[in-house]
Amino acid sequence: MHPVLKPAQAMVLAAGLGKRMRPITDKMPKPLVPVAGKPMLDHVLDRLGDAGFDRVVVNNHYLGEMISDHVANRDFPVVVNSPEVELLETGGGVQNALPLLDDSAILVANADMYWTEGKDPLFERMIEAFDAEHMDALLAIAPVDGAFGYDGAGDFFWQVDGRLKRRGSAVAAPYFFTGVQILNPRLFEGxxxxxxxxxxxxxxxxxxxxxxxxxxxxxxxxxxxxxxLQDAENALAE
Known part of the structure; x- marks a missing residue:
């Protein structure tokens, strides 16, 4: 197998249009917008490297050449590009990249987010917690209360045994999905x-x-x- 196509165990989703971030994203893809001194994409890639990933697949679509050029010179982790001629959304983007990814379990993270670590790094906690015998998906969730800039009604209830339940018809749920997950690729079969x-x-x-x-x-x-973005920068500066 060509070394550039060696399977990776992590993928970063960086193909979105970033419409709500305009006019900043008129000439820059949202993953390259800087937060706390460097692009959001680099924060995610650096933390994947810290967690031990040496090869990461990154998809791109909107202003995709800018993303490809940006990651081309990374030494660690090495980035394998997965360009999309047509925007495939999150599920289609991962499915399109499956030939480049490990066939047992993959960590998938959005490129356009920022977080501070708790007691232990999030990616390391996810890897430690994933139990392939009982799980096909492990989603990182965060409390709606205290989340900076989140104004939604929440996505999930977190049950006693750790399983998730969608908000459904409830007015609100206490947790929202962060955009970080570990998935078994068999979920895409068929x-x-x-x-x-x-x-x-x-x-x-x-x-x-x-x-x-x-x-x-x-x-x-x-x-x-x-x-x-400005509010976040102000909060981080404090």
């Missing part, structure tokens, strides 16, 4: 290639009782708009 959300594979894992959650114990910054 799915037609194309544009679809990772929610499709979460539903598969939820239906089988094999979707679990891990609560992040540091701070989480939801940076969706230029105003939220």
């Amino acid at each position: 799915l037609l290639p194309g544009n679809f959300s990772l929610n499709v594979v979460y539903d598969r894992a939820l239906e089988n009782g094999r979707c679990y959650g891990l609560v992040h114990d540091g701070r989480w910054f939801h940076i969706g708009t230029p105003e939220a």
